[in-house]
Amino acid sequence: MKIQFSLNLRNFLISINVIVISSLLFLFYFITTKLITDLENYTFNFFVSISNYLASRFKNYIQYEQFQALEIVVKQELENNKLDQNLIGIYFFSNDKKMILYYSIAPNLNLPLNLNDLSDNLKTKLIKLNKKKYLLVYLPIKQAIISDIEEYQTVGYLITIFSLENLDRRINFVYFISSVTFGSIVLIYIFLLFFLISQIYFPINYLNKMILEIKKQRFKLEEKKFLFKEFSNLQKAFLEMGKVIEQQLIMLEALASNDSLTTVYNRRAFEKFYNAMFIKNNMYKSLGLDASFSIIMIDIDNFKKINDTYGHDIGDKVLRNLGIFLNSKKRKSDIVARYGGEEFVIILSDTDKIDALKFVINLLENIKENIKIPINESFILTITVSVGISVFPYDSENKNNLLKIADENLYHTKTNGKNGVTIILNNSKVLIRNKEELENILNQNEF
Incomplete structure (x- = not known):
């Protein structure tokens, strides 16, 4: 038993277009998500590298308890934006987790800190406060012990606070560029689609109507101009066929009437x-x-x-x-x-x-x-x-x-x-x- 499927051209074109636009949407979503993920990873890694630099630079101040000098240097670093403009605050803790120094260039910044996050391993934490996002980097400050076997001991802890406003701006910009690009491509695609429909679907539909008109013995057919030569040739063939059929019908009518x-x-x-x-x-x-x-x-x-x-x-x-x-x-x-x-x-x-x-x-x-x-x-x-x-x-x-x-x-x-x-x-x-x-x-x- 044979099963025959009949597919309407218009429905076929609509289905293809839905698939194409859906595929484009998925592709842009995937690309945008990948770009944002890479941007976030790069930014977070950069912030961690800054934190490592600070821990390495200030470990001697912590180890030898030169806290006043530490405060002066930290203040200079932050206020002069020598490191990164996204760095807005620094906490220093002793190895027994007592706060030694806190300095912030952001007014009224009161972030919730969890001292349990202070450990011998690096940790990052994303928090949101007053509709703004911040990245906290928890980093142990370690000093090498001189011995036959190289070992390190924790002399203190460092918490760096980074504002993510610039990152959010970049992410929003990526979304904007992605949306504009996707919208532009879809508009161009729709324009090309309508152009192709007008030059392919409509001619095919008109040629189909010509056949139906000939079938109904209506031979006053309008000749239209088509972009593609193949449709023009096909229309010409239909017009010639209509004339031949009309002449044959006249002959048959004459034979039937005479x-x-x-x-x-x-x-x-x-x-x-x-x-x-x-x-x-x-x-x-x-x-x-x-x-x-x-x-x-x-x-x-x-x-x-x-x-x-x-x-x-x-x-x-x-x-x-x-x-x-x-x-x-x-x-x-x-x-x-x-x-x-x-x-x-x-x-x-x-x-x-x-x-x-x-x-x-x-x-x-x-x-x-x-x-x-x-x-x-x-x-x-x-x-x-x-x-x-x-x-x-x-x-x-x-x-x-x-x-x-x-x-x-x-x-x-x-x-x-x-x-x-x-x-x-x-x-x-x-x-x-x-x-x-x-x-x-x-x-x-x-x-």
């Missing part, structure tokens, strides 16, 4: 156009506007005899030539379709009965001259047609009934000598065959 033999619309397409025409004219009529159109039903006379006598190939030529002829006579707003077999139908937009009759009479008088099928060297086949007309809204405002009336009028023509057109005038069917008969009817004001 009759393959006659190249005019088929019955399915006719019904679609007829429904649209009917809806449009009904809407115009409801708004009080002029609305009319005509249905022209045409049937080839004696078509079965043509097929039986000359063969279906000749019959197909007749159908094809008639379709071409009818298409050549219509206006852009009209529709010509093969309704079935040898029957054609025309929708004439914006026409009344006079317009429809004039159009049909013109067809009848030109068919013989325009449709000629050579059978052999001595005979050319010509045809005639029978026509039935119905006009919206004069004959009917019902969609099905309007077609039925046109078909009935066609049948009336075929059963009354063919080669003519039947139309309803003054509630009666009238058969007309040529211009003269049409002129007579027009002069009699039968409309």
Whole structure:
């Protein structure tokens, strides 16, 4: 069993960015902590070295109890900052832990001392007083004993007091520099990230939308400019693909809508156009506007005899030539379709009965001259047609009934000598065959 994982690009980028920023934060935290630890260790070791120096320098004063001289020297050292400005106080104790001397340059400095911390080993202690931090260094003062085996004895104790204000300033400065550096890197990263998103994620997202639009058969696609040439090439390919698909759909629509033999619309397409025409004219009529159109039903006379006598190939030529002829006579707003077999139908937009009759009479008088099928060297086949007309809204405002009336009028023509057109005038069917008969009817004001 295979398990497939699907990862959204946006979620993937967000996850990567969270990991990167978290890693940067951890890295800066580690570096900052290491810097501060090293700074503290260096400072504390430096303070211890100063304490060792003082113990070495003043041990003779302690050993020989020259306390007044010791006080003078200590005062000079501290007040003149000869050692370190962070050194603010010194305690001297005898070897029995009795205080010999205390001197401080910090006023009102009263630090809690634990004499138990005085021992033969070095000790450091960090204390906080009045929101300030101090480092206390407990150091034994030892003097070498001259003998065959080198030994040392403790002659006193030294406690040095160091202010950590400068160290705190340095630590705060490290935090500040680290924060500024981290913030700057994150801002630069975010800027680059948004830049990459705008140049990678958005193009991919737009190309995905293009595919969806093509899938929905919406081919009016906007061409955008991309920074990377690969996306531009991909967009160009999608646009070309959309054009090809659109052309293929047009061809398929034509194949689905057109009759393959006659190249005019088929019955399915006719019904679609007829429904649209009917809806449009009904809407115009409801708004009080002029609305009319005509249905022209045409049937080839004696078509079965043509097929039986000359063969279906000749019959197909007749159908094809008639379709071409009818298409050549219509206006852009009209529709010509093969309704079935040898029957054609025309929708004439914006026409009344006079317009429809004039159009049909013109067809009848030109068919013989325009449709000629050579059978052999001595005979050319010509045809005639029978026509039935119905006009919206004069004959009917019902969609099905309007077609039925046109078909009935066609049948009336075929059963009354063919080669003519039947139309309803003054509630009666009238058969007309040529211009003269049409002129007579027009002069009699039968409309």
